[in-house]
Amino acid sequence: MANLLVTGGAGFIGGNFVHYWNAKHPEDRVIVLDALTYAGNRSTIEGAPNAELVVGDIRDTELVERLLREHGITTLVHFAAESHVDRSITGPDAFIDTNILGTNSLLKAARAVWLAGDGIPHRFHHISTDEVFGSLGPSDPAFSETTPYAP
Numbered sequence: 156m157a158n159l160l161v162t163g164g165a166g167f168i169g170g171n172f173v174h175y176w177n178a179k180h181p182e183d184r185v186i187v188l189d190a191l192t193y194a195g196n197r198s199t200i201e202g203a204p205n206a207e208l209v210v211g212d213i214r215d216t217e218l219v220e221r222l223l224r225e226h227g228i229t230t231l232v233h234f235a236a237e238s239h240v241d242r243s244i245t246g247p248d249a250f251i252d253t254n255i256l257g258t259n260s261l262l263k264a265a266r267a268v269w270l271a272g273d274g275i276p277h278r279f280h281h282i283s284t285d286e287v288f289g290s291l292g293p294s295d296p297a298f299s300e301t302t303p304y305a306p
Contacts, residue, residue, distance in 0.1 A: 157183045160228045162213050162261065163235030164206070165189035168282070170199030172232065177203045186226050188213060194238060213257040219264035228268075230278045233261055240286055 159176065163169040164187030173185055185206040189195045190213070200206045211218045213235045222228065236254050237243070243250045258281065269277040285291075288298045289305035 157229055158227050159183060159185045159230045159232060160188060160219075160222055160226070161185055161232045161234065162188045163195070163233070165191060165195035165197060165199045165208065166234060167194070167199070169232075169234035170196075172234065172282075173200050173203050173206050177205055181205065184226070186222055186228065188219070188222065189235065214252065214260045216260045216264045216267075219261055220268050223264060223268040229275055230280070231261065231265060232280045232282065233258065234282045236283075238284070 157180065161169055161173055161176075164173045164185070166189070169187070169189070173187060176183065176185060181204070183205060185203065187200055187206055187208045188211055189208065191197065191210055197208060200208060209218075209222060213219065213233075223231075235257060237250045262279070265277070265279055285298055287304050287306050288302050291298060
């Protein structure tokens with residue numbers, strides 16, 4: 156049995172991951188950390204029997220450390236992000252705060268808790284979108300796992 160922390164798990168992609176994981180690994184426990192902003196919705200994870208929603212901010216390092224410790228989290232899957240590139244042009248501060256500083260807070264919390272030496276392997280998966288690969292023209296080949304980043 157594994158205990159996962161899924162950030163942004165009440166969003167579209169994160170929520171689908173939670174349901175997928177529950178179906179494939181019904182013995183695992185999934186803690187969903189989501190701020191429930193414009194893209195998050197409680198109903199997204201309804202029906203996921205082993206998922207528990209914690210409403211909070213990924214920039215809250217103390218909260219993340221507490222969740223990692225209290226729930227014995229061994230895997231963190233990070234979906235939480237401000238999205239929609241057009242919004243980043245008109246309001247970049249929210250993107251910097253959440254996508255950069257929030258990710259840094261998660262990494263700091265994981266280091267603080269996981270490097271304490273429990274001897275268990277830990278994983279941190281940072282999920283992104285195809286936007287990191289740049290634009291794709293109509294005649295360009297499809298992006299793949301080996302496509303270089305070109306934001």
